[in-house]
Amino acid sequence: MRFYLLGGAAIALAAVAFFLIASKPEGANAEINVAAVAEEAVLNLYSARHYDTDQRLYSDFTEATGIQINRLEDSASALMARIQAEGANSPADILMTTDIGRLWAAEEADLFQEVSSNILESRIPAKLRDPDGQWFAFSQRARVIFYDKARVDPADLQTYADLADPRWEGMICTRSSSNIYMLSLMAAQIHHMGEDAARAWATGLWNNRARDPEGGDTDQLRGIASGQCAIAVANTYYFARALRREVRGLANPEDTSRIGVIFPNQQTTGAHVNVSGGGILAHAPHPENARLFLEYLASDSAQAYFSAGNDEYPAVEDAPLAPSVASLGEFEADDLMLIILGQNQRLAQEIYDEVGYR
Numbered sequence: 058m059r060f061y062l063l064g065g066a067a068i069a070l071a072a073v074a075f076f077l078i079a080s081k082p083e084g085a086n087a088e089i090n091v092a093a094v095a096e097e098a099v100l101n102l103y104s105a106r107h108y109d110t111d112q113r114l115y116s117d118f119t120e121a122t123g124i125q126i127n128r129l130e131d132s133a134s135a136l137m138a139r140i141q142a143e144g145a146n147s148p149a150d151i152l153m154t155t156d157i158g159r160l161w162a163a164e165e166a167d168l169f170q171e172v173s174s175n176i177l178e179s180r181i182p183a184k185l186r187d188p189d190g191q192w193f194a195f196s197q198r199a200r201v202i203f204y205d206k207a208r209v210d211p212a213d214l215q216t217y218a219d220l221a222d223p224r225w226e227g228m229i230c231t232r233s234s235s236n237i238y239m240l241s242l243m244a245a246q247i248h249h250m251g252e253d254a255a256r257a258w259a260t261g262l263w264n265n266r267a268r269d270p271e272g273g274d275t276d277q278l279r280g281i282a283s284g285q286c287a288i289a290v291a292n293t294y295y296f297a298r299a300l301r302r303e304v305r306g307l308a309n310p311e312d313t314s315r316i317g318v319i320f321p322n323q324q325t326t327g328a329h330v331n332v333s334g335g336g337i338l339a340h341a342p343h344p345e346n347a348r349l350f351l352e353y354l355a356s357d358s359a360q361a362y363f364s365a366g367n368d369e370y371p372a373v374e375d376a377p378l379a380p381s382v383a384s385l386g387e388f389e390a391d392d393l394m395l396i397i398l399g400q401n402q403r404l405a406q407e408i409y410d411e412v413g414y415r
Protein backbone atom coordinates (compact mmCIF):
# COMPACT_ATOMS: atom_id res chain seq x y z
CA MET A 58 0.00 0.00 0.00
CA ARG A 59 1.28 3.43 -0.89
CA PHE A 60 0.21 6.72 0.59
CA TYR A 61 1.26 10.31 0.14
CA LEU A 62 0.32 13.91 0.68
CA LEU A 63 0.64 16.82 -1.67
CA GLY A 64 3.28 19.42 -0.83
CA GLY A 65 3.34 22.36 1.54
CA ALA A 66 2.03 24.91 -0.91
CA ALA A 67 -1.20 23.04 -1.26
CA ILE A 68 -1.59 22.78 2.49
CA ALA A 69 -1.06 26.54 2.82
CA LEU A 70 -4.02 26.97 0.52
CA ALA A 71 -6.03 24.94 3.01
CA ALA A 72 -7.21 22.75 0.26
CA VAL A 73 -5.26 19.67 0.98
CA ALA A 74 -5.43 16.81 -1.38
CA PHE A 75 -4.39 13.33 -0.81
CA PHE A 76 -4.50 10.31 -2.84
CA LEU A 77 -4.43 6.81 -1.61
CA ILE A 78 -3.42 4.14 -3.98
CA ALA A 79 -3.76 0.68 -2.62
CA SER A 80 -1.80 -1.52 -4.94
CA LYS A 81 -2.93 -5.05 -4.45
CA PRO A 82 -0.48 -7.60 -5.72
CA GLU A 83 -3.23 -9.57 -7.42
CA GLY A 84 -3.78 -6.67 -9.71
CA ALA A 85 -6.61 -4.82 -11.20
CA ASN A 86 -8.51 -3.11 -8.41
CA ALA A 87 -6.47 -0.21 -7.10
CA GLU A 88 -8.50 2.11 -4.94
CA ILE A 89 -8.14 5.82 -5.25
CA ASN A 90 -9.55 8.35 -2.82
CA VAL A 91 -9.15 12.07 -2.95
CA ALA A 92 -10.29 14.40 -0.20
CA ALA A 93 -9.89 17.71 -1.96
CA VAL A 94 -7.66 19.30 -4.51
CA ALA A 95 -5.66 22.49 -4.24
CA GLU A 96 -6.26 23.43 -7.83
CA GLU A 97 -9.46 23.90 -9.73
CA ALA A 98 -10.64 20.35 -10.35
CA VAL A 99 -9.71 20.36 -14.00
CA LEU A 100 -7.07 18.68 -16.10
CA ASN A 101 -6.39 19.68 -19.69
CA LEU A 102 -5.05 16.72 -21.60
CA TYR A 103 -3.56 16.92 -25.08
CA SER A 104 -3.50 13.38 -26.41
CA ALA A 105 -2.21 11.77 -29.56
CA ARG A 106 -3.55 8.41 -28.42
CA HIS A 107 -6.74 7.76 -30.34
CA TYR A 108 -8.04 4.58 -28.78
CA ASP A 109 -11.75 4.54 -27.90
CA THR A 110 -11.01 2.27 -25.01
CA ASP A 111 -8.93 4.97 -23.31
CA GLN A 112 -12.23 6.58 -22.34
CA ARG A 113 -12.39 4.25 -19.36
CA LEU A 114 -9.03 5.54 -18.16
CA TYR A 115 -10.35 9.09 -18.09
CA SER A 116 -13.75 8.42 -16.60
CA ASP A 117 -12.33 6.29 -13.79
CA PHE A 118 -9.88 9.05 -12.88
CA THR A 119 -12.65 11.64 -12.80
CA GLU A 120 -14.83 9.37 -10.71
CA ALA A 121 -12.05 8.79 -8.20
CA THR A 122 -10.80 12.35 -7.95
CA GLY A 123 -13.58 14.68 -9.10
CA ILE A 124 -11.08 16.18 -11.53
CA GLN A 125 -12.70 16.79 -14.91
CA ILE A 126 -10.58 15.97 -17.93
CA ASN A 127 -10.79 18.23 -20.96
CA ARG A 128 -9.26 16.27 -23.78
CA LEU A 129 -7.93 17.56 -27.06
CA GLU A 130 -6.94 14.86 -29.54
CA ASP A 131 -4.80 15.42 -32.58
CA SER A 132 -1.61 14.11 -34.14
CA ALA A 133 1.47 14.40 -31.96
CA SER A 134 3.08 16.90 -34.32
CA ALA A 135 -0.05 19.09 -34.40
CA LEU A 136 -0.32 19.02 -30.62
CA MET A 137 3.34 19.87 -30.16
CA ALA A 138 3.07 22.77 -32.62
CA ARG A 139 0.02 23.99 -30.76
CA ILE A 140 1.74 23.81 -27.37
CA GLN A 141 4.66 25.79 -28.76
CA ALA A 142 2.38 28.40 -30.31
CA GLU A 143 0.41 28.76 -27.09
CA GLY A 144 3.62 29.22 -25.13
CA ALA A 145 3.28 30.34 -21.52
CA ASN A 146 -0.48 30.77 -22.02
CA SER A 147 -1.06 27.16 -22.99
CA PRO A 148 -3.99 25.60 -21.12
CA ALA A 149 -2.46 22.14 -21.63
CA ASP A 150 -1.34 20.25 -18.54
CA ILE A 151 -0.23 16.96 -20.07
CA LEU A 152 0.90 15.71 -23.45
CA MET A 153 0.24 12.02 -24.02
CA THR A 154 1.60 10.41 -27.14
CA THR A 155 2.91 7.21 -28.64
CA ASP A 156 6.49 6.34 -29.47
CA ILE A 157 9.66 7.30 -27.69
CA GLY A 158 10.66 9.29 -30.77
CA ARG A 159 7.84 11.73 -30.12
CA LEU A 160 8.40 11.91 -26.36
CA TRP A 161 12.01 12.65 -27.14
CA ALA A 162 11.06 15.36 -29.64
CA ALA A 163 8.83 16.99 -27.02
CA GLU A 164 11.66 16.88 -24.50
CA GLU A 165 14.07 18.36 -27.07
CA ALA A 166 11.60 21.20 -27.66
CA ASP A 167 11.54 21.91 -23.89
CA LEU A 168 7.81 21.23 -23.71
CA PHE A 169 7.90 19.20 -20.50
CA GLN A 170 8.76 20.01 -16.90
CA GLU A 171 10.68 17.70 -14.61
CA VAL A 172 8.47 15.68 -12.31
CA SER A 173 9.58 14.02 -9.14
CA SER A 174 7.21 11.37 -7.83
CA ASN A 175 7.97 8.43 -5.59
CA ILE A 176 5.04 6.56 -7.08
CA LEU A 177 6.14 7.04 -10.68
CA GLU A 178 9.76 6.29 -9.85
CA SER A 179 8.91 3.11 -7.98
CA ARG A 180 6.20 1.84 -10.36
CA ILE A 181 7.69 2.67 -13.78
CA PRO A 182 10.98 0.87 -14.49
CA ALA A 183 13.93 3.23 -14.99
CA LYS A 184 14.42 2.30 -18.65
CA LEU A 185 10.81 3.37 -19.37
CA ARG A 186 11.11 6.94 -18.12
CA ASP A 187 13.25 9.97 -18.68
CA PRO A 188 16.14 10.10 -16.18
CA ASP A 189 15.10 13.69 -15.34
CA GLY A 190 11.41 12.86 -15.00
CA GLN A 191 10.25 14.77 -18.08
CA TRP A 192 8.28 11.84 -19.48
CA PHE A 193 7.08 8.43 -18.37
CA ALA A 194 5.95 5.42 -20.38
CA PHE A 195 2.67 3.83 -19.35
CA SER A 196 2.38 1.04 -21.89
CA GLN A 197 4.68 -1.00 -24.06
CA ARG A 198 4.46 -2.62 -27.46
CA ALA A 199 7.02 -4.85 -29.14
CA ARG A 200 7.85 -4.30 -32.81
CA VAL A 201 8.27 -7.81 -34.09
CA ILE A 202 8.25 -10.06 -37.15
CA PHE A 203 5.08 -11.67 -38.50
CA TYR A 204 5.21 -14.35 -41.17
CA ASP A 205 3.09 -16.52 -43.41
CA LYS A 206 3.31 -20.00 -41.92
CA ALA A 207 2.94 -21.53 -45.37
CA ARG A 208 5.95 -19.67 -46.81
CA VAL A 209 8.45 -19.09 -44.04
CA ASP A 210 10.26 -21.41 -41.65
CA PRO A 211 10.69 -19.36 -38.48
CA ALA A 212 13.96 -21.20 -37.79
CA ASP A 213 15.40 -19.11 -40.65
CA LEU A 214 14.20 -15.83 -39.22
CA GLN A 215 15.15 -15.35 -35.60
CA THR A 216 16.67 -11.87 -35.52
CA TYR A 217 16.15 -8.39 -36.93
CA ALA A 218 19.47 -8.91 -38.74
CA ASP A 219 17.95 -11.95 -40.50
CA LEU A 220 15.43 -9.63 -42.20
CA ALA A 221 18.28 -8.33 -44.35
CA ASP A 222 19.23 -11.81 -45.60
CA PRO A 223 18.91 -11.95 -49.42
CA ARG A 224 16.94 -15.20 -49.07
CA TRP A 225 13.89 -13.00 -48.33
CA GLU A 226 14.17 -10.93 -51.51
CA GLY A 227 10.75 -9.72 -52.63
CA MET A 228 9.03 -11.05 -49.51
CA ILE A 229 9.03 -8.42 -46.75
CA CYS A 230 6.49 -5.67 -46.09
CA THR A 231 7.20 -2.71 -43.85
CA ARG A 232 5.75 0.72 -43.56
CA SER A 233 7.59 3.79 -44.72
CA SER A 234 10.90 4.82 -43.19
CA SER A 235 9.44 8.19 -42.25
CA ASN A 236 7.10 6.44 -39.83
CA ILE A 237 8.18 6.97 -36.23
CA TYR A 238 7.95 3.24 -35.37
CA MET A 239 10.39 2.49 -38.17
CA LEU A 240 12.70 5.26 -37.01
CA SER A 241 12.75 3.90 -33.47
CA LEU A 242 13.40 0.38 -34.74
CA MET A 243 16.37 1.73 -36.71
CA ALA A 244 17.50 3.71 -33.66
CA ALA A 245 17.71 0.43 -31.75
CA GLN A 246 19.67 -1.25 -34.56
CA ILE A 247 22.14 1.64 -34.57
CA HIS A 248 22.69 1.17 -30.85
CA HIS A 249 23.16 -2.57 -31.01
CA MET A 250 24.89 -3.05 -34.39
CA GLY A 251 26.75 0.22 -34.79
CA GLU A 252 26.15 2.75 -37.52
CA ASP A 253 27.81 0.97 -40.44
CA ALA A 254 26.10 -2.35 -39.82
CA ALA A 255 22.80 -0.57 -39.36
CA ARG A 256 23.26 1.07 -42.75
CA ALA A 257 23.96 -2.31 -44.36
CA TRP A 258 20.92 -3.73 -42.57
CA ALA A 259 18.68 -0.97 -43.91
CA THR A 260 19.97 -1.64 -47.42
CA GLY A 261 19.29 -5.36 -47.11
CA LEU A 262 15.82 -4.85 -45.71
CA TRP A 263 14.96 -2.39 -48.46
CA ASN A 264 16.23 -4.82 -51.10
CA ASN A 265 13.95 -7.52 -49.68
CA ARG A 266 10.77 -5.46 -49.98
CA ALA A 267 7.73 -7.15 -51.45
CA ARG A 268 6.32 -3.77 -52.43
CA ASP A 269 7.06 -0.14 -51.82
CA PRO A 270 6.06 0.75 -48.27
CA GLU A 271 2.41 1.63 -47.86
CA GLY A 272 -0.17 1.91 -45.11
CA GLY A 273 -0.01 1.34 -41.38
CA ASP A 274 0.91 -1.70 -39.34
CA THR A 275 -2.43 -3.43 -39.90
CA ASP A 276 -1.86 -3.09 -43.66
CA GLN A 277 1.39 -5.03 -43.32
CA LEU A 278 -0.52 -7.85 -41.61
CA ARG A 279 -3.24 -7.69 -44.26
CA GLY A 280 -0.44 -8.10 -46.78
CA ILE A 281 0.31 -11.52 -45.33
CA ALA A 282 -3.38 -12.45 -45.41
CA SER A 283 -3.64 -11.38 -49.06
CA GLY A 284 -0.46 -13.24 -50.02
CA GLN A 285 1.45 -10.12 -51.07
CA CYS A 286 3.86 -10.31 -48.14
CA ALA A 287 5.47 -13.44 -46.70
CA ILE A 288 6.94 -11.41 -43.84
CA ALA A 289 5.82 -8.20 -42.16
CA VAL A 290 7.12 -5.93 -39.42
CA ALA A 291 4.46 -4.60 -37.08
CA ASN A 292 3.66 -3.78 -33.48
CA THR A 293 2.24 -6.55 -31.35
CA TYR A 294 -1.04 -4.82 -30.49
CA TYR A 295 -2.24 -4.72 -34.09
CA PHE A 296 -2.13 -8.49 -34.28
CA ALA A 297 -3.45 -9.07 -30.75
CA ARG A 298 -6.39 -6.81 -31.62
CA ALA A 299 -7.19 -8.93 -34.68
CA LEU A 300 -7.26 -11.98 -32.43
CA ARG A 301 -9.74 -10.31 -30.09
CA ARG A 302 -12.17 -8.55 -32.37
CA GLU A 303 -13.07 -8.06 -36.01
CA VAL A 304 -10.46 -6.18 -38.03
CA ARG A 305 -11.15 -5.52 -41.70
CA GLY A 306 -9.04 -7.69 -43.98
CA LEU A 307 -7.87 -9.95 -41.16
CA ALA A 308 -10.49 -12.61 -40.69
CA ASN A 309 -10.26 -14.57 -37.50
CA PRO A 310 -9.38 -17.44 -37.55
CA GLU A 311 -8.95 -17.86 -41.35
CA ASP A 312 -6.32 -15.16 -41.75
CA THR A 313 -4.91 -14.82 -38.25
CA SER A 314 -4.17 -18.52 -37.95
CA ARG A 315 -2.05 -18.26 -41.09
CA ILE A 316 0.13 -15.61 -39.46
CA GLY A 317 2.92 -16.53 -37.07
CA VAL A 318 4.75 -14.19 -34.72
CA ILE A 319 8.48 -14.14 -34.06
CA PHE A 320 9.90 -12.22 -31.13
CA PRO A 321 13.36 -11.47 -32.54
CA ASN A 322 16.76 -11.47 -30.87
CA GLN A 323 15.72 -13.72 -28.00
CA GLN A 324 19.27 -15.06 -27.67
CA THR A 325 20.85 -11.61 -27.80
CA THR A 326 19.38 -8.15 -27.23
CA GLY A 327 15.70 -9.06 -26.82
CA ALA A 328 12.82 -7.79 -28.95
CA HIS A 329 12.56 -4.10 -29.75
CA VAL A 330 10.01 -2.47 -27.47
CA ASN A 331 8.44 0.94 -27.85
CA VAL A 332 5.98 2.75 -25.61
CA SER A 333 3.23 5.23 -25.22
CA GLY A 334 3.59 7.78 -22.49
CA GLY A 335 3.43 11.36 -21.48
CA GLY A 336 4.66 14.16 -19.31
CA ILE A 337 3.58 17.34 -17.58
CA LEU A 338 3.98 20.43 -19.71
CA ALA A 339 6.27 23.28 -18.70
CA HIS A 340 3.42 25.79 -18.41
CA ALA A 341 0.77 23.43 -17.02
CA PRO A 342 -1.88 25.45 -15.15
CA HIS A 343 -2.77 22.41 -13.03
CA PRO A 344 0.51 20.64 -12.31
CA GLU A 345 -0.72 18.86 -9.16
CA ASN A 346 -3.76 17.46 -10.94
CA ALA A 347 -1.44 16.45 -13.75
CA ARG A 348 0.85 14.58 -11.38
CA LEU A 349 -2.13 12.81 -9.82
CA PHE A 350 -3.20 11.75 -13.29
CA LEU A 351 0.20 10.35 -14.22
CA GLU A 352 0.32 8.50 -10.91
CA TYR A 353 -3.14 7.14 -11.59
CA LEU A 354 -1.95 5.88 -14.98
CA ALA A 355 0.66 3.84 -13.11
CA SER A 356 -1.96 2.26 -10.82
CA ASP A 357 -2.87 -1.40 -11.24
CA SER A 358 -6.35 -0.63 -12.54
CA ALA A 359 -5.15 1.85 -15.19
CA GLN A 360 -2.35 -0.46 -16.21
CA ALA A 361 -4.86 -3.24 -16.76
CA TYR A 362 -6.79 -1.00 -19.16
CA PHE A 363 -3.77 -0.42 -21.34
CA SER A 364 -3.60 -4.14 -21.92
CA ALA A 365 -7.30 -4.98 -21.98
CA GLY A 366 -8.32 -1.91 -23.97
CA ASN A 367 -5.58 -1.59 -26.54
CA ASP A 368 -3.77 -4.93 -26.41
CA GLU A 369 -0.57 -3.36 -25.15
CA TYR A 370 1.84 -4.54 -22.49
CA PRO A 371 1.65 -2.68 -19.20
CA ALA A 372 4.66 -0.60 -18.15
CA VAL A 373 4.37 -1.68 -14.52
CA GLU A 374 5.87 -5.07 -13.81
CA ASP A 375 3.40 -7.83 -13.05
CA ALA A 376 0.34 -5.80 -14.09
CA PRO A 377 -2.14 -8.18 -15.72
CA LEU A 378 -2.03 -8.96 -19.45
CA ALA A 379 -5.15 -9.19 -21.61
CA PRO A 380 -5.71 -12.76 -22.91
CA SER A 381 -5.14 -11.60 -26.50
CA VAL A 382 -1.74 -10.23 -25.49
CA ALA A 383 -0.79 -13.18 -23.33
CA SER A 384 -1.61 -15.50 -26.24
CA LEU A 385 1.35 -14.07 -28.18
CA GLY A 386 3.63 -15.80 -25.68
CA GLU A 387 6.33 -14.65 -23.32
CA PHE A 388 9.44 -13.00 -24.64
CA GLU A 389 12.63 -11.24 -23.69
CA ALA A 390 12.43 -7.49 -24.27
CA ASP A 391 15.33 -5.28 -25.18
CA ASP A 392 16.28 -3.58 -21.93
CA LEU A 393 18.08 -0.57 -23.32
CA MET A 394 17.14 2.82 -21.91
CA LEU A 395 14.44 4.31 -24.12
CA ILE A 396 16.17 7.64 -24.13
CA ILE A 397 18.87 6.09 -26.34
CA LEU A 398 16.22 5.52 -29.01
CA GLY A 399 15.39 9.21 -28.79
CA GLN A 400 19.00 10.21 -29.14
CA ASN A 401 19.41 8.05 -32.27
CA GLN A 402 16.28 9.32 -34.09
CA ARG A 403 18.05 11.80 -36.36
CA LEU A 404 20.75 9.36 -37.39
CA ALA A 405 18.06 6.76 -38.05
CA GLN A 406 16.36 9.05 -40.58
CA GLU A 407 19.71 9.94 -42.14
CA ILE A 408 20.56 6.28 -42.67
CA TYR A 409 17.19 5.46 -44.21
CA ASP A 410 17.55 8.47 -46.51
CA GLU A 411 21.10 7.58 -47.46
CA VAL A 412 20.20 4.06 -48.52
CA GLY A 413 17.08 5.21 -50.36
CA TYR A 414 14.62 3.53 -48.01
CA ARG A 415 11.33 5.29 -48.61
Ligand SMILES: [Fe+2]
Binds near residue numbers: 274292
Ligand atom coordinates in the same frame (compact mmCIF):
# COMPACT_ATOMS: atom_id res chain seq x y z
FE1 LIG B 1 0.13 2.27 -33.59
